[in-house]
Amino acid sequence: MLEGWTRSQLGNLGTFHKGKGITKSELCDDGVPCLRYAEIYTTFGDVTSKLISFVPTESASDATSIKYGDIIFAASGETAEDIGKAVAFVGRFDAVAGGDTVILRDHGQDPSFLAHLLNSHSVIKQKSRLGKGQSIVHIHASDLAGVTVDLPPLPEQRKIAEILRTWDEAIEKLEALRAAKREQLIGLAQKLLGIGGVFPERWEQRPLSAISTRVRRQNGGGDHPVMTISAKSGFRLQSDKFSRDMAGSSVDRYIVLNEGEFAYNKGNSLTAPYGCIFPLDRPTALVPFVYFCFALNAGMNREFYAHLFAAGALNHQLSRLINSGVRNDGLLNLDPEDFFGCKVPVPPVEEQASIAQALTASKQEVGLLDREIDLLTRQKRGLMQKLLTGEWRVQVEEAA
Structure with a gap:
């Protein structure tokens, strides 16, 4: 064990709560912000201060509230390797989490650091061994309570989280650009090809x-x-x-x-x-x-x-x-x-070729962004391996 670091099980750090409520049919355009378990996989990285879904106030009263610093785990997934993906909620507003989630609260650690740690390779291996099921894999609070983590002092946690935030922000900007490019590609395809079984009459x-x-x-x-x-x-x-x-x-x-x-x-x-x-x-x-x-x-x-x-x-x-x-x-x-x-x-052969050329060029732009995001993601993963294990130690300024 590194000097100043401690080893603990998650069950000894804080308390676990079970998410509940919120069906897809209850979602609305405006209301109480909510975090759905599927979004942990599809939308959020390790840390989020924003939520994209909302439910009416009456539906929110049946869900589990979340607050700043909570770690929300996805309690089900398609593979053992995916199970238990975590996201730290660092929003400063009232929100709720739906079913198929497990929430770790009052853990006393830097939430961003802890979420990065819980999604690191060594902890993923622990969670994958705990997952139960075949086509759909589940993990429970009692399983997560036994996950063991090595924790540096809080100042070091915050410094590590600050470093990793630089990579997260770069990845988020590229993902936003990729989403915009994908929308452009979809719009161009709709314009050139026709969608929904309605094609240009001349074809x-x-x-x-x-x-x-x-x-x-x-x-x-x-x-x-x-x-x-x-x-x-x-x-x-x-x-x-x-x-x-x-x-x-x-x-x-x-x-x-x-x-x-x-x-x-x-x-x-x-x-x-x-x-x-x-x-x-x-x-x-x-x-x-x-x-x-x-x-x-x-x-x-x-x-x-x-x-x-x-x-x-x-x-x-x-x-x-x-x-x-x-x-x-x-x-x-x-x-x-x-x-x-x-x-x-x-369509005529010449028109097929010109449409294909335009759409392929647009698709290649998306592909280049995919590769850039993949490169940064792999860089971040390598950096996490060094920082979260203490192989590389960060310099922390002493408080005045």
Whole structure:
């Protein structure tokens, strides 16, 4: 143990409280600020002084109040590594936290430092061992109470938090710029492509089967990476998403996809309720046989159709098919004939190319910001490892 540092369990630092109340249907444009558990993953970093959601006063009375300095944990998540992500609330206003959260109060530490520490690699390892469940992982206050942390004196905590705040502010500014660029990309796509099944009248529309050829190339061996499709990140290695046992299961029936060929994942999510379509960006890959795979015919611009599908151009037709109840019982039972029967616009080749060029340039701007944010995030993670373990000690001015 470093000189002046102490080791303690969270249960000995303060008191735990359970978040409660607040459903999505209760949210409003103005009211009592609230923190929802999903926002701990999607919106906030380690520290926040602002909240983005609000509930009416009567709904807030059923929720758990939070105050300056509270540490709010997400009590459920999709993976053991994500479980128990923490955010320090440093707002100077009345607010509430909803269900699936656990709140640590009166801990006596610098809240920003403590939140950084609780999201550091060593503590994440402890929390991941405590998570319970398979598809949804849960962690409880009694579990968090046993998490052990090493704490420097308060002046050193504050200095470390001040240093890390510099990185947080830089990342927040870049994330705000990225959000603005994404909005621009969405607006440009809507203007150039048409959304909601409404395309420019001058464009001919044909069934997808008329401009593409279905790919059903069954795996016959060979050194192909096994891939799945995520609505958020596109193609990704199956081993990154699933457990090793599942990733090592038989792939005899998987489809061999070549670079530039498309695959449609029928699995829905909050961000892609009608599935997602991406072109393969590597030489070859194996994809699950339940995917609908296809190659565009000659004369069709791959970039144009990649942007078109990413903009949800088929969503309106897929929604009508799924809700008709005639041939399909939900998205996963969608027939290939129905999918390939969906109509897509076929602009002149020159117009496809010019639209693709404009949208690709806009998307590349977002990609550059993604990489810059990733770089700063990795820099901050490395800095945290040095500062939060005491490997690098900070100089603290003595009080007069």
